[in-house]
Amino acid sequence: xxxxxxxxxxxxxxxxxVLDDIAKHPVTRIxxxxxxxxxxPNPIECLERTRSFEVTLRGNFEEAFRTQxxxxxxxxxxxxxxxxxxxxxxxxxSLEFLTVMQSSYRRGxxxxxxxxxxxxxxxxxxxxxxxxxxxxxxxxxxxxxxxxAGHTHVPGIFTxxxxxxxxxxxxxxxxxxxxxRIVNVGSVGQPRDGDWRACxxxxxxxxxxxxxxxxxxxxxxxxxxxxxxxxxxxxxRLREGR
Numbered sequence: 001x002x003x004x005x006x007x008x009x010x011x012x013x014x015x016x017x018v019l020d021d022i023a024k025h026p027v028t029r030i031x032x033x034x035x036x037x038x039x040x041p042n043p044i045e046c047l048e049r050t051r052s053f054e055v056t057l058r059g060n061f062e063e064a065f066r067t068q069x070x071x072x073x074x075x076x077x078x079x080x081x082x083x084x085x086x087x088x089x090x091x092x093x094s095l096e097f098l099t100v101m102q103s104s105y106r107r108g109x110x111x112x113x114x115x116x117x118x119x120x121x122x123x124x125x126x127x128x129x130x131x132x133x134x135x136x137x138x139x140x141x142x143x144x145x146x147x148x149a150g151h152t153h154v155p156g157i158f159t160x161x162x163x164x165x166x167x168x169x170x171x172x173x174x175x176x177x178x179x180x181r182i183v184n185v186g187s188v189g190q191p192r193d194g195d196w197r198a199c200x201x202x203x204x205x206x207x208x209x210x211x212x213x214x215x216x217x218x219x220x221x222x223x224x225x226x227x228x229x230x231x232x233x234x235x236x237r238l239r240e241g242r
Contacts, residue, residue, distance in 0.1 A: 001025055001026050001027045001028060001202060001203065001204045002027065002028070002029045002030070002031060002202070002203040002204075003022045003025075003027045003029075003030045003031070003200060003201070003202055003203070004030075004031045004033065004112070004148050004183075004185045004200065004201045004203060005018060005030070005031070005032055005033070005185060005188050005200035005201070006032065006033035006034060006035065006059075006114065006149075006150025006151070006185050006186070006187060006188065006200075007033075007034075007035045007059070007150045007151070007153050007186075007187035007188060007189060007190055008032070008035065008036045008040075008046050008050070008187075008188045008189040009035055009036075009037070009038050009039040009040045009061070009187070009188075009189040009190045010036070010037055010038060010039060010040025010041060010042050010043040010046050010081075010085070010189065011040040011041075011042070011046070011188065011189025011190065011198075011215075011220050011238075012040070012041070012042035012045045012046055012049075012220070013215045013216045013217070013219050013220045014188050014189045014198040014213075014215045014217075014220065015046050015049055015188055015189065015198075016049075016215075017198055017213045017214065017215035017216075018188050018198050018200055018211075018213050018215075019049065020213075021211060021213045022200075022202075025202060027202070029053075029054040030053040030054055031053065031054055031055045031056075031057075031105075031112055031148070032050050032053050032055065032056040032057065033057050033059070033112060033113065033114050033148060033149065033150040033151075033185065034056070034057040034058055034059025034060075034061070034062060034101075034114035034121075034150065034151075035059035035060065035061045035062070035114065035150065035151070036050050036056065036059070036061075036062065037059075037061045037062055037065050037082065037085055038061035038064075038065070038078055038081050038082050038085065039061075039077070039078060039081045039189075039190060039230075039234050040081075040189055040190075040220065040224070040230075040234070041220065041223035041224050041226075041227055041230065042223070043085040043088060043089075044088055044089065044094065046189075047094055047097065047098075048094070051097055055102070055105050055112065056101060057101060057102055057103060057104065057105060057112060057113070057114055057120075058098070058101035058102065058103050058114070058121070059114040059115075059121065059150070059151070060114065060115065060121050060122050060151070061078070061082065062098055062101060063103075063121055064079070064082055065082050065085065065086065065098065066098050066099060068086070077230075077231045077233060077234055080229060080230070080231070081229070081230055081234065083229070084227070084229035084230065103120040103121055104117075104120040109144055109145035109146055110145070110146050110147070110148065111142075111143050111144070111146070111147040111148070112147075112148050113147065113148070113149050114149065114150055114151050115149065115150075115151045116139050116149060116151075116182075117139045117140075117142035117143050117147055117149075117182075118138055118139050118142060123139075123151075124151055124152050125139065125149060125151070125152065125158065125182065125184065126152055126154070127154060127156060127164040127166075128164075129158075129164075130158065130162045130163060130164045131162075133162060136158065136162060139182065140160050140180050140182070143180055143182070145176075145178075145180055145181075146176055146180070146181050146182075146183065147180075147181070147182045147183065148182075148183050148184075148185055148201070149182060149183070149184050149185070150184060150185055150186070150187065151184075152184060152192070153186060153187035153190055153191055153192035153193070154184060154186065154192055154193045155167050155184050155185060155186030155187075155193060155199050155201075155210055156169075156183075156184050157170065157174055157181055157182070157183050157184075157208075158181065158182040158183075158184070159179065159180075159181060160179055160180040160181070161179075166193075167186075167210035172209060172210050173207065173208060173209045173210070174207075174208045175206055175207050175208070176206040176207075176208065177206070183201065183208060185199070185200055185201040185210075186199030186200065186201075186210070187199055188200055190237070190238065191241040192237075192241060192242055193241060194240070194241050194242065195212060195241045196217055196238060196239055196240065196241040197212040197213055197214050197215070197241075198212070198213045198214075198215055199211065199212055199213075200213075217238050217239055220235065220238060221235035221236070221238055221239065222235075223235075
């Protein structure tokens with residue numbers, strides 16, 4: 001059994017709650033799809049946790065952190081959180097880990113990316129993209145069978161028949177078949193589907209289970225409020241899952 005997670009965004013309380021939940025299952029490998037850093041109060045601790053995973057990919061936040069290319073990058077509060085995060089890193093080992101992260105990873109029929117098969121770092125695949133056949137066809141053409149992605153913080157399953165199934169629509173579980181599928185595993189540290197609970201996916205053969213895990217969100221919000229370099233909005237949004 002595997003666990004696939006993404007978009008931790010320096011939210012240690014959420015990550016530890018997910019790891020505790022994973023420990024209740026016979027998981028042998030953990031795959032992280034990137035964006036460990038940014039927007040949250042505990043970037044170093046979260047990065048240290050992910051170093052023990054089978055694979056931790058580089059997300060667009062790690063890329064911006066590594067290159068320090070903040071000019072015109074993302075939302076202002078996101079860029080400011082990365083600038084602040086850089087002041088915390090004096091451990092060269094952690095910085096070296098960031099430089100060797102892959103942007104994509106293949107294992108058998110499975111492709112792992114942060115954004116999309118076409119642009120692993122930066123392209124979003126939103127649920128409404130099922131109405132953009134050219135975009136979806138281009139991405140499905142690049143996968144052999146299955147793909148796990150994050151980046152949008154909205155969990156669900158894209159079918160090659162241009163449908164998007166939310167976890168609620170498939171009863172929280174789904175069995176992969178012979179047709180191509182792109183699975184968004186949601187976000188551990190910053191869900192944006194209206195549900196504040198951390199989200200990740202368990203993979204048992206071809207059976208997927210979306211897991212929602214409660215955590216001490218108020219503790220994370222208080223930490224954010226106490227850091228002047230992080231805008232309060234980054235904490236407020238956590239309570240609403242937006």
